[in-house]
Amino acid sequence: MDTVDAPPRPDGRRTRWAEHRRARREELVSAALRAIARHGAGVGMDELAATAGTSKTVLYRHFADKEDLYQAVAERVNRLIVRELNAAAARARSPRDALAGIISTYLHLVEKDPEVYRFVVSHPLVERVERDPVQRISGLIADETARTITAQLRVAGSTSGATDALAHGLIAMIRTAADRWISSPAPQSADDMARDLTALAWGGLSAVLPTPTTPAGTPEEDR
Known part of the structure; x- marks a missing residue:
C-alpha cells in the first residue's frame, strides 16, 4: 500500500x-x-x-522604496477610517443618522491628524504612485455608505437601486469638501462642518430617493 x-x-x-x-x-x-x-x-x-x-x-x-512606505502608511490610515466608519454606521438608527455619522466621523479623523491626511491625499513623499490608495479608501467609504443607507432604507420600508451610485457621488463631494475645509486658513470646527455638510448631502439624497416611512406609516422626518 x-x-x-x-x-x-x-x-x-x-x-x-x-x-x-x-x-x-x-x-x-x-x-x-x-x-x-x-x-x-x-x-x-x-x-x-x-x-x-x-x-x-x-x-x-x-x-522597497518610498512608494512602498507611503502605501504602508496609507493602508494603516485606511484601516483606521474603515473601522471607525463601521462603528459609526452600527450606531445609526435612520438613513440620515447613518449619513451624518459617516460624515462626522470622517471629518473628525481629518481634524485630528490634518498632516497625516494631507500626506495620504497629496503623497508628497513620491511624485507619482502606481496604486492610488486614496481612490481605494474613497471606494471603501462609499461602499460602506451605500450598504448602511440601503440597509436603513429597507428597515424604513423603502429601497432604491441607485443607492450605490449615489453614495459614491456623495463621498466624492465629501472628500472634495474635506480637502478644501482642512486647507482653509481658519477652518470651522469639524462639528459645524459635519452639520452643514450633512444638511447639504441629505438634502440632495432625500430629494431623489423614495421617501421612507416609519412603522406607523408616516413619512420619516427630515431631522
Missing part, C-alpha cells in the same frame, strides 16, 4: 523571522505617522528615520 508522506514541518526560525519583520515594519509605520504629525506632510526620509531611531538604510531594508 502506498504511503502518504507527512507534510514538511514549518521552519520555526523562518516563521519567527517573518513575524519579526512584519512587527518591525508595523513599528516603522507607527514611527512614520509620528514623524508626519511632527514635521508635516512634507516630511522627508531623514526625519522619518530619525523619528524611528534608525537610519534610512534600515528603512529600505523593510520597504
